[in-house]
Amino acid sequence: MTITTGAVLSGAVTIIALLVTFWMGFRVGMMRHRHGVEAPAVSGHPEFERAYRVQMNTMEQLIIFLPLLWLSTVFLRSFTWAPAAAGLVWIAGRLVYSSGYMAAPERRGRGFQIGMLASLALLILALAGLAQAWSARV
Numbered sequence: 001m002t003i004t005t006g007a008v009l010s011g012a013v014t015i016i017a018l019l020v021t022f023w024m025g026f027r028v029g030m031m032r033h034r035h036g037v038e039a040p041a042v043s044g045h046p047e048f049e050r051a052y053r054v055q056m057n058t059m060e061q062l063i064i065f066l067p068l069l070w071l072s073t074v075f076l077r078s079f080t081w082a083p084a085a086a087g088l089v090w091i092a093g094r095l096v097y098s099s100g101y102m103a104a105p106e107r108r109g110r111g112f113q114i115g116m117l118a119s120l121a122l123l124i125l126a127l128a129g130l131a132q133a134w135s136a137r138v
């Protein structure tokens with residue numbers, strides 16, 4: 001089996017995305033401790049609640065992001081770097097979302113939009129890759 005450059009790049013992006021998600025979870029734990037929010041409570045101090053929502057929203061988006069990243073990586077035969085590039089944009093969007101939400105919840109929109117556009121780009125790349133794979137078989 002030959003591992004493509006695109007797969008290596010997407011693998012690195014996957015690890016970075018998971019590290020960002022892990023960091024967000026760690027931050028929730030720190031906020032629990034700082035503000036005395038005992039598990040299993042998911043409400044309490046506003047700073048804890050914002051950190052918790054950032055983590056949960058990121059995990060919700062991760063379920064969409066990872067399959068799209070890997071479907072586009074596996075099937076796309078041209079511009080094989082594009083899925084990883086879109087993945088980096090998704091990660092940047094999550095970081096912008098996090099910093100905006102932690103400062104003030106109404107400031108989360110830009111980061112959310114960046115992440116959704118990156119996911120849309122990955123969907124388009126995955127569909128293009130599937131079309132390429134389908135046409136190659138016919």
